[in-house]
Amino acid sequence: MPSPFLNPGATSSADNVALLYVRRDQSIPTILRTYDDENQGYKEGKVVNTRFGSFPHSTLINQPWGSQIVASKVDTGSRGRAPKNAPKRKAQELEEPSGTTTGTGEEKPELKKPEAAASGFLHLMYPTPESWTLALPHRTQIVYTHDSSYILHRMRVRPGSTIIEAGAGSGSFTHASVRAVFNGYPVDEPATKKQRLGKVCSFEFHQPRAERIREEVTQHGLDGLVEVTHRDVYENGFLLGEPKSGRSPKANAIFLDLPAPWLALKHLVRKPADGSESPLDPETTVHLCTFSPCLEQAQKTIRIMRQLSWVNISMVEANNHRIEVKRERIGLDAEGVRGANVHPKSVDEAVNKLRWDEERTKLTRAARIDANGGERDEDDEEADQKPTGKVHIEPFLPRPTDPAYKLGRLIHHSEPDLKQHTSYLVFAILPRDWTEEDEQKCRQQWPSDK
Numbered sequence: 001m002p003s004p005f006l007n008p009g010a011t012s013s014a015d016n017v018a019l020l021y022v023r024r025d026q027s028i029p030t031i032l033r034t035y036d037d038e039n040q041g042y043k044e045g046k047v048v049n050t051r052f053g054s055f056p057h058s059t060l061i062n063q064p065w066g067s068q069i070v071a072s073k074v075d076t077g078s079r080g081r082a083p084k085n086a087p088k089r090k091a092q093e094l095e096e097p098s099g100t101t102t103g104t105g106e107e108k109p110e111l112k113k114p115e116a117a118a119s120g121f122l123h124l125m126y127p128t129p130e131s132w133t134l135a136l137p138h139r140t141q142i143v144y145t146h147d148s149s150y151i152l153h154r155m156r157v158r159p160g161s162t163i164i165e166a167g168a169g170s171g172s173f174t175h176a177s178v179r180a181v182f183n184g185y186p187v188d189e190p191a192t193k194k195q196r197l198g199k200v201c202s203f204e205f206h207q208p209r210a211e212r213i214r215e216e217v218t219q220h221g222l223d224g225l226v227e228v229t230h231r232d233v234y235e236n237g238f239l240l241g242e243p244k245s246g247r248s249p250k251a252n253a254i255f256l257d258l259p260a261p262w263l264a265l266k267h268l269v270r271k272p273a274d275g276s277e278s279p280l281d282p283e284t285t286v287h288l289c290t291f292s293p294c295l296e297q298a299q300k301t302i303r304i305m306r307q308l309s310w311v312n313i314s315m316v317e318a319n320n321h322r323i324e325v326k327r328e329r330i331g332l333d334a335e336g337v338r339g340a341n342v343h344p345k346s347v348d349e350a351v352n353k354l355r356w357d358e359e360r361t362k363l364t365r366a367a368r369i370d371a372n373g374g375e376r377d378e379d380d381e382e383a384d385q386k387p388t389g390k391v392h393i394e395p396f397l398p399r400p401t402d403p404a405y406k407l408g409r410l411i412h413h414s415e416p417d418l419k420q421h422t423s424y425l426v427f428a429i430l431p432r433d434w435t436e437e438d439e440q441k442c443r444q445q446w447p448s449d450k
């Protein structure tokens with residue numbers, strides 16, 4: 001089956017991964033299933049329950065990607081009970097939106113109070129490495145898109161490259177790599193599958209994580225494109241199969257996201273000291289990147305890189321800030337002039353403005369709770385304080401006739417909480433070995449090149 005990461009086609013299909021886009025900061029990854037009664041006791045396939053309603057998988061399969069799917073109005077009863085094999089859950093867990101990812105990213109069993117209103121909709125999206133990175137079940141810290149895109153660019157990864165990555169962790173970088181290596185390849189045609197060059201070779205020493213990533217590779221249609229090896233790479237290096245006598249991946253790009261990358265470098269040489277085959281491609285320059293959270297680790301890595309003949313060593317920290325640009329709030333100034341910028345000119349004005357802002361916040365929260373049919377968000381504690389109604393609130397919407405200078409000052413600030421952990425990227429290259437034999441071959445090919 002074609003991988004939806006590489007070739008999603010026009011519509012969703014059963015047994016393939018899809019992302020259910022609920023809102024800007026929440027997508028639910030799910031494998032679309034049409035289980036029958038015998039397997040799961042469902043008449044409508046698997047069901048995803050969210051605060052915006054219930055979505056049986058039967059309504060999500062064979063739909064054009066990007067479709068808006070409206071919550072089911074039919075209650076067949078399946079949304080009130082757990083699958084036969086689901087673990088027993090505590091009463092308060094029934095209150096939480098189910099089918100969503102938890103803090104650790106694990107998909108929860110689908111349970112929901114049957115009386116929950118089916119009121120909303122979601123969008124059905126095919127997965128991309130970028131959206132997968134934001135939605136995936138976290139088993140470890142992960143590499144985010146601003147880093148992975150820069151790393152793959154600096155390592156010159158392109159269709160046909162072979163990448164070694166260690167450790168595989170939660171598979172975020174694995175998915176970014178697989179698209180970089182196979183983008184544009186007709187990977188589903190059996191003829192080209194045989195001739196195909198390139199691979200992603202993932203190493204992970206934590207067995208449950210290695211098994212989980214193998215399962216994901218299969219579920220995502222990436223078998224044959226990603227090879228997962230359960231291995232301590234510090235001790236046993238990067239050959240595929242047996243540690244000392246296995247096949248060389250012949251890698252030309254290596255990404256090390258390990259606690260001590262310098263301990264793995266001894267295996268990434270042209271002629272390993274233990275006489276085993278080199279995991280590197282003998283005919284190309286090899287690009288390496290290591291990802292370390294602290295400068296001392298980066299320095300240690302660089303020291304060993306130098307000793308092992310890596311050159312062009314450089315270090316980069318990629319800092320990704322989303323800059324939010326918006327118009328400053330506008331309202332009534334002290335003289336009651338609508339549309340003026342509200343910059344307090346006195347203490348009284350400042351106090352008025354604070355009251356005015358508080359009142360508006362309460363109103364917004366109260367309105368949101370009404371819209372949720374009385375359900376409260378976690379951040380709704382303050383909503384218990386009802387608006388006093390004592391402060392006059394002018395609607396914020398600008399009138400179409402308002403000139404631009406009355407719409408509020410244009411301001412910007414950077415996003416406060418960044419989805420990343422700071423890290424230092426160390427890049428280096430290892431030129432190919434150049435032997436007398438290579439020189440002779442070269443002279444035969446270009447005789448005029450003395």
Ligand code: SAM
Nearest residue numbers: 140143167169170171172173205206232233257
């Ligand atoms: N790059 C991954 C991603 O984007 O999801 C995250 C990698 S996570 C930060 C580091 C991983 O390295 C962990 O899963 C850990 O088990 C693995 N690891 C640590 N030491 C290792 C070793 N000696 N050999 C192989 N894997 C190792």
